[in-house]
Amino acid sequence: MRMDLSKIVTIMNQVYGRDLSVFNTDFLEKSFKRRSKETGIADSREYGCYIKNNSMEADALYRSLYINFSQFFRDPMTYALLEKRIFPCILADRPEGSEIRIWSAGCADGQEAYSLGILLAEIIEESGKEYRYRIFATDISSEALEAGETGEFDLYGVQEVKLKYLTKYFVRQGEKYKVIPSLKHHINFSRYDLLDQNTSNPPESIYGDFDMVICSNLLIYYTEDRQKIIINKLFDAAAAEGYLVTGDIEKSLFGNEIKIHKVSTPTAIFRKYK
Numbered sequence: 001m002r003m004d005l006s007k008i009v010t011i012m013n014q015v016y017g018r019d020l021s022v023f024n025t026d027f028l029e030k031s032f033k034r035r036s037k038e039t040g041i042a043d044s045r046e047y048g049c050y051i052k053n054n055s056m057e058a059d060a061l062y063r064s065l066y067i068n069f070s071q072f073f074r075d076p077m078t079y080a081l082l083e084k085r086i087f088p089c090i091l092a093d094r095p096e097g098s099e100i101r102i103w104s105a106g107c108a109d110g111q112e113a114y115s116l117g118i119l120l121a122e123i124i125e126e127s128g129k130e131y132r133y134r135i136f137a138t139d140i141s142s143e144a145l146e147a148g149e150t151g152e153f154d155l156y157g158v159q160e161v162k163l164k165y166l167t168k169y170f171v172r173q174g175e176k177y178k179v180i181p182s183l184k185h186h187i188n189f190s191r192y193d194l195l196d197q198n199t200s201n202p203p204e205s206i207y208g209d210f211d212m213v214i215c216s217n218l219l220i221y222y223t224e225d226r227q228k229i230i231i232n233k234l235f236d237a238a239a240a241e242g243y244l245v246t247g248d249i250e251k252s253l254f255g256n257e258i259k260i261h262k263v264s265t266p267t268a269i270f271r272k273y274k
C-alpha cells in the first residue's frame with residue numbers, strides 16, 4: 001500500500017522551505033518509510049503532523065534524501081576505459097602545459113574525485129610531459145563536502161584502491177588512510193545545487209568547458225523533468241568533444257541526446273559531437 005506523500009511534501013515546503021517534489025515518488029516513499037520506522041510512526045498523516053512540530057525530524061528526513069554513499073573506483077569497467085583510452089586521448093589532443101578540467105557532480109565524500117585524480121596523476125607521470133589538472137567536486141551536502149576536503153577514510157573505505165595507489169597517494173594514520181596533500185591540491189570542493197537554474201556550472205570553476213563531466217548514481221532519484229534539467233546542464237558544461245560519464249543504471253537517460261554518442265557499449269561514457 002502506497003503512502004500518502006502529499007501532506008508531508010506540502011509541510012516540508014510550507015513550513016521548512018524545502019521542496020521534496022523534485023524527487024521521484026518511489027524514492028520518497030522508501031525514505032519516508034525508513035524515517036517512519038525510526039520514529040515508530042507508521043501512518044503517513046501522523047508522520048506529517050509530527051514533522052510539522054519537530055524541526056529535528058524534518059532535518060533528519062531532508063538529510064536522508066541526499067545519498068552520500070560512494071566508493072573509490074566504483075565502476076571498474078568505466079575506470080579501466082578512462083585509464084586505458086579516455087584520459088590518454090584527452091592528453092594526446094592537448095598541448096603540453098595546458099590544464100585538464102573535470103567536474104565531479106554529486107561527489108559525495110570525494111571518493112570519485114580522488115579516484116579520477118589518481119588516474120590522471122599516473123597517466124600524466126607516464127607521459128613524461130607537463131600537464132596541469134583541476135577537478136571540481138561539487139555536492140549539495142555540506143557534511144559530504146567537509147568529509148571530502150578532509151580526505152580521510154577507514155580501511156573499508158579504501159578497500160577498492162589498488163595497493164600501489166594506496167601506498168603512493170595515502171598516508172596511514174592509525175586506523176585511517178589520509179589522501180596526500182599533493183593529490184588534494186588538484187581537487188576543489190564546493191557546494192552546488194544541480195537544480196539551480198541561475199547558473200550553468202559551479203561558480204568556483206569560473207566557466208564550464210570541462211574536458212569531462214561525471215555524474216553517477218544521482219539522476220535516478222529525481223523526477224523526469226528534473227533529470228532533464230540536470231542532463232542539459234551537464235551537457236552544456238562539457239567542452240566541444242568533451243566526455244560525459246554517468247552511472248550504468250542511468251546511461252539510458254543519455255541515450256536520447258542527439259548531440260552525443262556512446263564511446264563504448266558496455267560502459268556509460270559518452271562524447272559530445274563537435
